[in-house]
Amino acid sequence: MHLSQPYLLFLGDAADDLAAKTARGIHHWRPDICLGQLRLEGCKTTLGLRDMTVAEAAARGAATLVVGVANRGGIIGESWRAVFLEAMAAGLDIAAGLHQRLNDIPELVAAAQEHGRKLYDVRHPTETFPVAHGVPRAGKRVLAVGTDCSVGKMYAMLAMERALKARGCKADFRATGQTGILIAGEGVSVDAVVADFISGATETLCPAHDEDHYDLVEGQGSLFHASYAGVSLGLLHGAQPHALVLCHEPGRPHMRGLPGFPLPSLEDCVDLNLRCARLVNPKARFIGACFNTSSLDDDAARRVMHEAAEQLGMPVVDPVRGGVEPLVDRLLSDA
Amino acid sequence: MHLSQPYLLFLGDAADDLAAKTARGIHHWRPDICLGQLRLEGCKTTLGLRDMTVAEAAARGAATLVVGVANRGGIIGESWRAVFLEAMAAGLDIAAGLHQRLNDIPELVAAAQEHGRKLYDVRHPTETFPVAHGVPRAGKRVLAVGTDCSVGKMYAMLAMERALKARGCKADFRATGQTGILIAGEGVSVDAVVADFISGATETLCPAHDEDHYDLVEGQGSLFHASYAGVSLGLLHGAQPHALVLCHEPGRPHMRGLPGFPLPSLEDCVDLNLRCARLVNPKARFIGACFNTSSLDDDAARRVMHEAAEQLGMPVVDPVRGGVEPLVDRLLSDA
Incomplete structure (x- = not known):
């Protein structure tokens, strides 16, 4: 897994600063890969980044819409989906670290297939790993x-x-x-x-x-x-x-x-x-x-x-x- | 998960004693729940239990056919499947502890549904568990x-x-x-x-x-x-x-x-x-x-x-x- 950059940071309808702490962490540590923020009506926080529509972000080269907001329960908000669909149609992947998986929502999976985009649920590894060998390694x-x-x-x-x-x-x-x-x-x-x-x-x-x-x-x-x-x-x-x-x-x-x-x-x-x-x-x-x-x-x-x-x-x-x-x-x- | 008993122990085409060590362990510790053994042509080991066909085991009340044999790679042998289908038709569940899952073989899953039987892959938990609480408990x-x-x-x-x-x-x-x-x-x-x-x-x-x-x-x-x-x-x-x-x-x-x-x-x-x-x-x-x-x-x-x-x-x-x-x-x- 390697997320394409730069990011459009999705703040959704974040109820307060804390709800967007994931986005804040990304922006704090990697300002160079944060192209802009996208806020929905009712969003109560900002990163101080330029507000962008999906179309504007895509035109400026955004590669991944990153869900930087969490609500109670780690659920993907109903009101978020239209934006995700628009983002995939515009050529962006979607990445989220929530409990609920993007890949468990058939509507999003179908759109990803249609547009050849990827849905990354970073909390849920999909790779298989080897058993550890413990052999000393360089570096x-x-x-x-x-x-x-x-x-x-x-x-x-x-x-x-x-x-x-x-x-x-x-x-x-x-x-x-x-x-x-x-x-x-x-x-x-x-x-x-x-x-x-x-x-x-x-x-x-x-x-x-x-x-x-x-x-x-x-x-x-x-x-x-x-x-x-x-x-x-x-x-x-x-x-x-x-x-x-x-x-x-x-x-x-x-x-x-x-x-x-x-x-x-x-x-x-x-x-x-x-x-x-x-x-x-x-x-x-x-x-x-x-x-x-x-x-x-x-x-x-x-x-x-x-x-x-x-x-x-x-x-x-x-x-x-x-x-x-x-x-x-x-x-x-x-x- | 609770496996129904008694068991019919399936030894398959075990190449030697070691290949049937799972069956041997079950028989050693729970002789009372081991009704008989089922061996295929070429089987090179025995538990000393009575050899039974599926029909005979079913008539005597066997509830689960337990796969007590392992081959290289933990794969479900091609030659085993006919016996598993016969067992489910006769009213037995199937339980195995192999790497390959019974539940990944469509033919077996379909037969289990048809006959209302269960396929237990005991190596692969399907339950979800809570996070540990650490509170002291009785016993x-x-x-x-x-x-x-x-x-x-x-x-x-x-x-x-x-x-x-x-x-x-x-x-x-x-x-x-x-x-x-x-x-x-x-x-x-x-x-x-x-x-x-x-x-x-x-x-x-x-x-x-x-x-x-x-x-x-x-x-x-x-x-x-x-x-x-x-x-x-x-x-x-x-x-x-x-x-x-x-x-x-x-x-x-x-x-x-x-x-x-x-x-x-x-x-x-x-x-x-x-x-x-x-x-x-x-x-x-x-x-x-x-x-x-x-x-x-x-x-x-x-x-x-x-x-x-x-x-x-x-x-x-x-x-x-x-x-x-x-x-x-x-x-x-x-x-």
Whole structure:
């Protein structure tokens, strides 16, 4: 799977900014591939991009209409379909990361066939993957691991990719979730593959590469999350990481979706991830931590990161507040 | 899914004893539900059961024809189909644990519809499962974990079930792989569910039960297997085990299918499994180990088990050579 670019970002009838956070993520990280936005009546948000009709976007070379909005339940809105049909007739593919599949709507499938277009449901892998082999492979891989789900792993790896490229290094973000895939234009939603192939799919996602090339692999879940830890471990083994980045949001009352499960200590999280990573790469090490401190004021954020850095003996940053340069320094220092 | 019993065991044209090992496992553990065997011309093995035609088996009350033979590639043999059609016409369901699905063969699907019969592909779950919740639940659960794949986890749990029942305890084997499912008549092939639902499927498989009831949960893979560890961890969390049994085959040169990956030490395997199990059950403990010593003579087997027992401080048995009584003692001692 490789989504054609540039994108027309579909915001639909987004009820608020949060409903369009997928589109916002794509625009934040890949402004160069975002040609414009398309909003329906009632849309309550904007990316600040030029508003375009399908016809205008097609005339300017848009290749894929990307659904950057989510409503409750991840359903494809009734009012969206006419736009999708118009887009396919105008030569655009459609890509979405929703629970409901574009490919399960006969009207859209028929139109795609008629116009020779593609419908990409990036949350639902259709490829088959090999069983993982675990053989050491060339190139460098960095993996984000977390104390919990939704603590900023994707953001951390995209920030690392940007910082590495800014220094002239060869680097590629490797997406393992739907928003990441729409940003990268490719990737594998690893939590949606058949369990036996979690590690194999990850090996396929970040294969052998030049020795001076960095794959920045988006993490998923946490080894300490009682619902999803299997995905996290399979991903850790398949990524065969040289370097790990600890991702964490200070102040969470419990593991996401699991009242009664406290977060692990940072040391435990570092220790268990290292122990498991070393099965496939004995040289795996942590280069630092990315904290999501959005709920704290500047002083509190600085204090909590300083304390964690002392405690862990590694740089701790908030990629949004201060960037990831100390982690890049550490990564390049003895690569 | 619940397979109707009793079974007619289909041995087909099995080239040797090993090709019919699934049928042999079913007959070994559930002789009471095995009505007879059906062999085609060229079959080179027997279970010692009465040979029956489909008509004879149907007349005696057979409810399901179980495919107990595997050929290279897990394909459904051309020569088998006439028997399957005859069986469905005579009122039997068909169950198989092969890679190729019965439900992918239109001729069989049509016959099943015509006769109102069911085709069970036990390797391929068709249910949808919830995400795991991790909430502590009633009843006792025992899980087999391994240093590697194929070290006797199913055998260990079936032996424990039998021993517990012989002592008058309430116990159920819970199958997580295809042979186990054919033996139990129900279960979930956890390595074939979507990755996000490994733990959730396992919670569904062994739900809350009476406090004095034991679920003996078949393990899969190993936390130390670079291809499948994600499955093993999801299963460990979903099982929420009170007791663990370490399964091991002494003398393996490397992890199954992974040359270059040595086996973990027994202590490492105990330690990592305990550490991960305690996320969902802080009281999880090992009650002993089951060794597959089939490649050793009596003296060597005794020696290796004695040494491991000293080393680990827990009973070590070979369920085939000597039974699992010491593990049952330990399980019941402070349950």
